[in-house]
Amino acid sequence: MKFGGTSMAGIERIRSVAARVKREVEAGNEVAVVVSAMAGETDRLVGFCREASSLYDPKEYDVVVAAGEQITSGLLAIALQAAGVKARSWLGWQLPIHSDDAHAKARIGTIETDALLASMAAGEVAVIPGFQGVSDEGRVTTLGRGGSDTSAVAVAAAIKADRCDIYTDVDGVYTTDPRIVPRARKLAKVTYEEMLELASVGAKVLQTRSVGLAMKENVRVQVLSSFTGEDAPMADTLPGTMIVAEEEIDVERQLITGIAHDKNEAKITLTSVPDKPGAVAAIFEPLAAANINVDMIIQNIAHNHGSTDVTFTVPSADLARSLEALNQAREAIGFGELVHDTRVAKISVVGVGMRSHAGVASTMFTTLGARGINIQAISTSEIKVSVLIHEDETELAVRVLHTAYGLDAEAA
Numbered sequence: 001m002k003f004g005g006t007s008m009a010g011i012e013r014i015r016s017v018a019a020r021v022k023r024e025v026e027a028g029n030e031v032a033v034v035v036s037a038m039a040g041e042t043d044r045l046v047g048f049c050r051e052a053s054s055l056y057d058p059k060e061y062d063v064v065v066a067a068g069e070q071i072t073s074g075l076l077a078i079a080l081q082a083a084g085v086k087a088r089s090w091l092g093w094q095l096p097i098h099s100d101d102a103h104a105k106a107r108i109g110t111i112e113t114d115a116l117l118a119s120m121a122a123g124e125v126a127v128i129p130g131f132q133g134v135s136d137e138g139r140v141t142t143l144g145r146g147g148s149d150t151s152a153v154a155v156a157a158a159i160k161a162d163r164c165d166i167y168t169d170v171d172g173v174y175t176t177d178p179r180i181v182p183r184a185r186k187l188a189k190v191t192y193e194e195m196l197e198l199a200s201v202g203a204k205v206l207q208t209r210s211v212g213l214a215m216k217e218n219v220r221v222q223v224l225s226s227f228t229g230e231d232a233p234m235a236d237t238l239p240g241t242m243i244v245a246e247e248e249i250d251v252e253r254q255l256i257t258g259i260a261h262d263k264n265e266a267k268i269t270l271t272s273v274p275d276k277p278g279a280v281a282a283i284f285e286p287l288a289a290a291n292i293n294v295d296m297i298i299q300n301i302a303h304n305h306g307s308t309d310v311t312f313t314v315p316s317a318d319l320a321r322s323l324e325a326l327n328q329a330r331e332a333i334g335f336g337e338l339v340h341d342t343r344v345a346k347i348s349v350v351g352v353g354m355r356s357h358a359g360v361a362s363t364m365f366t367t368l369g370a371r372g373i374n375i376q377a378i379s380t381s382e383i384k385v386s387v388l389i390h391e392d393e394t395e396l397a398v399r400v401l402h403t404a405y406g407l408d409a410e411a412a
């Protein structure tokens with residue numbers, strides 16, 4: 001069982017989580033629980049690091065930001081004990097949860113389970129702080145924002161759990177963010193591949209890495225709500241959304257499974273780049289060297305004097321470093337102007353159905369065009385089409401596409 005930040009926000013919520021865990025124990029289950037920090041806490045801790053120094057040491061940043069989960073794991077163990085359930089916390093370094101040393105975005109390696117399994121077999125609920133691990137040097141690491149989902153899947157894989165239930169503040173995965181489109185529909189099942197794609201293009205209900213790991217390790221993952229009463233159906237009846245292999249999807253599929261948006265990209269345009277072999281390489285080499293992930297790329301048609309404009313997107317957080325790297329390479333690239341825009345949003349439609357059906361992209365472009373929404377860049381994969389638009393048009397675009405692909409729920 002994994003509980004996210006809003007589910008752990010305050011002692012009342014933690015007591016309610018304890019009651020939910022107790023129900024599962026009383027139903028005869030052995031339970032390991034992975035917890036997030038209280039909602040807002042990790043942001044607060046990150047803020048302290050930035051305030052202390054703009055050039056903070058990532059190793060010390062991890063010591064600070066991992067603390068939020070240490071607090072909630074101890075509190076949940078206390079709340080469980082108070083409810084008459086045997087429980088103890090296991091910090092990342094105590095199990096340990098081994099990770100690499102890429103501080104602030106570490107990857108989990110192996111998790112030692114002997115002591116954990118012995119304690120669980122003896123009837124003790126294990127409470128494990130998400131988001132944290134320990135490097136080979138014995139230093140605390142964190143897994144990147146939203147990383148408790150990945151901790152939960154990794155623990156589930158390591159102890160060969162029957163299922164990994166991710167409890168959050170919505171009751172499953174929806175066709176799009178239900179906070180933006182009230183008529184979004186809950187999906188009973190979604191494939192690993194689609195969930196991976198949806199998460200990577202902005203559906204933050206699960207961290208992308210957690211889905212990749214679940215797919216690789218064959219972990220059965222369910223997303224469900226922790227905001228339900230004592231009479232809520234048990235998790236075993238699968239009230240939430242199951243992430244499953246493609247073979248497990250039986251019904252005739254919708255063409256599109258879901259729509260996601262992402263406002264965390266910035267657009268960069270280089271004007272008057274020479275239209276010759278190697279020109280594009282000269283742009284992207286310095287970005288790769290600076291470890292910056294470029295996402296959407298378009299190269300415009302050449303102007304008649306042998307030059308062209310190149311537009312692409314990078315994570316907003318990497319914009320300043322990108323501009324610096326490009327300016328430093330100005331001689332080698334030979335561009336005219338360097339223009340950027342952070343007021344953009346990427347809208348993506350995802351579905352395995354588009355492998356076998358034509359017209360998905362065309363519907364997208366027509367629908368947006370009819371609403372006067374201008375498309376600034378496009379990218380596609382086998383099961384996804386993404387467009388870049390003005391940020392102010394995000395909600396409108398998601399809503400009209402949701403309707404256009406027939407995803408709206410019946411009006412209540």
Ligand code: ADP
Pocket residue numbers: 003004005006007036146167168169170172173174175176177178179202203204205206258
């Ligand atoms: P937690 O703190 O439990 O990890 P998150 O805030 O990380 O919760 O993720 C849950 C949120 O994800 C929901 O409140 C919802 O607004 C958002 N979300 C985005 N896309 C979707 C989607 N397709 N289905 C469900 N929730 C989504």
Ligand code: ASP
Pocket residue numbers: 004005036037042043068130131144145146147148149
């Ligand atoms: N507390 C961490 C974060 O906010 C990890 C998590 O909640 O998944 O990113």
Ligand code: MG
Pocket residue numbers: 004146149204205206207
């Ligand atoms: Mg989350």
